[in-house]
Amino acid sequence: MRSIRAAAVGAVTLSLALAATACGGGSATGGGSNDSPRTLTYWASNQGASIAVDKKVLRPELDKFEKRTGIKVKLEVVPWSDLLNRILTATTSGQGPDVLNIGNTWSASLQATGALLPWDAKNFAKIGGKDRFVGSALGSTGAAGKDPAAVPLYSMAYALYYNKKIFADAGIEQPPATWDELIADGKKIQATGKQALGAEGSNVSENIHHVFVFAKQHGADFFTPDGKADFTGDKVVAAVKQYVDLMAKDKVIPPGNAEYAQNQSVSDFAKGRTAMLLWQSAAANLASQGMDAADYGIAPVPVRSGTPGTGTQVNSMVAGINLAVFKNTDNLDGATRFVNFMTGDEEQRILNKAYSSIPPVRSAQADAAFSTPATTVLKDTLATSAVALPQVADESQFETAVGTAVKELFADAAAGRPVTTASVKAKLTKAQQQMPAK
Template sequence: MSIRRAVAAATAIVALAGSAAGCGGDSAADARTLVYWASNQGPSLDFDRATLQPQLDEFEHVTGIHVQLEVVPWSDLLDRLMAATKDDDGPDVVNIGNTWSASLQATGAFVPFDGQTLDKVGGRDRFVPNALAAAGAAGTPPSAVPLYSLSYALYYNKRMFAEAGIANPPKTWDELVADGKKLTKPAKGQWGLAVEGANPAENAHHAFTFSQQYRGQWFGPGGDATFATEPNVAAIKRYVGLMADEHIVNPADAGYSKNESRADFASRKAAMLMWQAAGPSLQQAGLNADEYGVAPMPYLADPYTAGGVRINSMVAGINMAVYKHTRNRTGALEFVEFMTSDKEQIILNKAYGSLPSVRSAYSDAAFRTPEQEVLFQVLNSTAAPLPQVPEESQFETLVGTAMAELFADAAAGRPVTPESIRAKLSAAEGKL
């Protein structure tokens, strides 16, 4: 018997001995423990446990509901979430990458946040619209609600830029390449840019953003995959080409998948980094806050941006979802309401350097720092949600893995050509 079932059974026995109360409905009154899978947001699992546990203790103090916490690494999270859709003894409440919302929604395993359910956690109008747009397929109730909001930005080392005679961060990819060449000094172990070449999710996120700038689509209006199109080939050529053609990325980055690029930036082995809310992690790694700057991600130079295609990030972030199999739906929704309250949004997003997902929390000065201002500007004006289609999670895995293979080719000195990219994308599309 699981811990959760044991606790529920013991509580039920006590309740029956005392009275007949608590026997009806969805047995919400009987299940006094919620199992919560949190995503790894900070520099380590221990950091997340230390950040979250005091808040979970506060929730228990207020409600009497104990929350059993497990922090799940990103490398395991999607597989475990999908497995739990078939397990009625799985977790009650989970964090999900917001790009997976439609894929997980399609399983039918999650409580839909229709109007009435949204009202139980504060109502639709509390949430940042762009964040809520990445919570499920269009025209359907969201399968989750936003918890932490994020966007990509370009982090750059001010001292390294000054030493190279570069006055300002790049605004276009051509400028980034030019700056990267000035900053790349392989003999000194210094590179212009760090990437996570073996990380499928990171690769897929950049594939989406670059494709948007080339006016590309990964799925057509009817939801059919359109992986091997010219805009998508050009987008991946541009991104992988930062290593393969421009040589401003260390070939060793082709094997990076666990935040090594962030560590290289923090240790001054790379002058630029494209990341989501990196500040707290960089500072914990020993990089002074005044040593790095934050700027919006670059765009393509004209004529590509003519016509208003100015997307430089996906709508990034973490959503919170409730499994239908929970034995305490009322308590689970109370927990979601607690975690999305102004107080908790301020505490947790401060700790992680992310942005609140509820409008009213922005009154706190912590979200008006230079870094937060850039992230907020991007999230609310130049970010787009990844396709909210059931196959989105497969897109991330298949296209992201194909790009990892292309990075491996680049690191080995094998040419990365439009033809080789198109072949990889066609093969990925065939696996859907």
């Protein structure tokens, strides 16, 4: 296990774009040790279109919890660009919140610091048991064989969003099921004067999410079974090149998108400038930007064969947010009660509706709001064709190193520099060299 300090030094700020989807009142450092037993400090991730939206969503629910329990919750909504570094600083200083949201891809990395409360059978029993949660969500809560470091709160999956009018104007009757079809459709769309596919080439985490899926579709992994970085195999290189080639070779992603960092591709889609968008649970964000749900369709992310499923037909990473507790809280009972509240059926329905995400709690999914055509696509993806990012201690460094390599490759493509198998491998070799030695 890495030391806490090694984890903090090894990870740099990640700009997770979940704020587009759905990713304050508390102090900068929180501090369960400084709060009274009747007070909890909660760091929430920015799930809505803005921090103000999140406060509007969360504050009534936190007030409800206080009314029921007498425990006041100090809320701070932390931007995704700051959240990981804030958490890592808290693990080293011991001055953190009592309860916090984490990106589920960070679970194993933060678990390795030893700062988070393990969710063993005894702790799960306090919130109704482990079997309340969907298996795919539990798969992103920490390293295999260890007690989870967090509890699933919001589940999300990637999908292909497409503008119905732009498709009709281009004579396209249905969304593409394969990447070849997407490229062909993209060229028809560009002939009408619209852009085909939006992307965020400077968004490190978006890059990781996409190239991970491409790698799975090529039957590749970024880590060996014993957790060693393996970024330079032929299949991994081919997968990364295929994604970047959507701009470099196939020309369906605009060159300007190489500079997009967070939420700009969603804005382009909402404003009708781009016909297609690969995003996770985007409905709430699109609505906040004035796009009517009737104006777009949602379909599974394309795969090589056209039929999503298990194995190489993976078309999404298991996206989502987990809820964790710092072990050093002086109000463990209150923190556990808060987790129980937030993962209860009532709150799961309220919060996941607000953020257009899917409840990771099985019983809450029965609500009709999670059975619309759009949410059905997301639920089916999570159930049958999504895979968790590597649950290894060095996952946050992986996101940074490989995501930055893809960012640099997009910059090359936008500048007209060749993106070749050799250049992709060189970037991935450099990324692998940045990983902690084993």
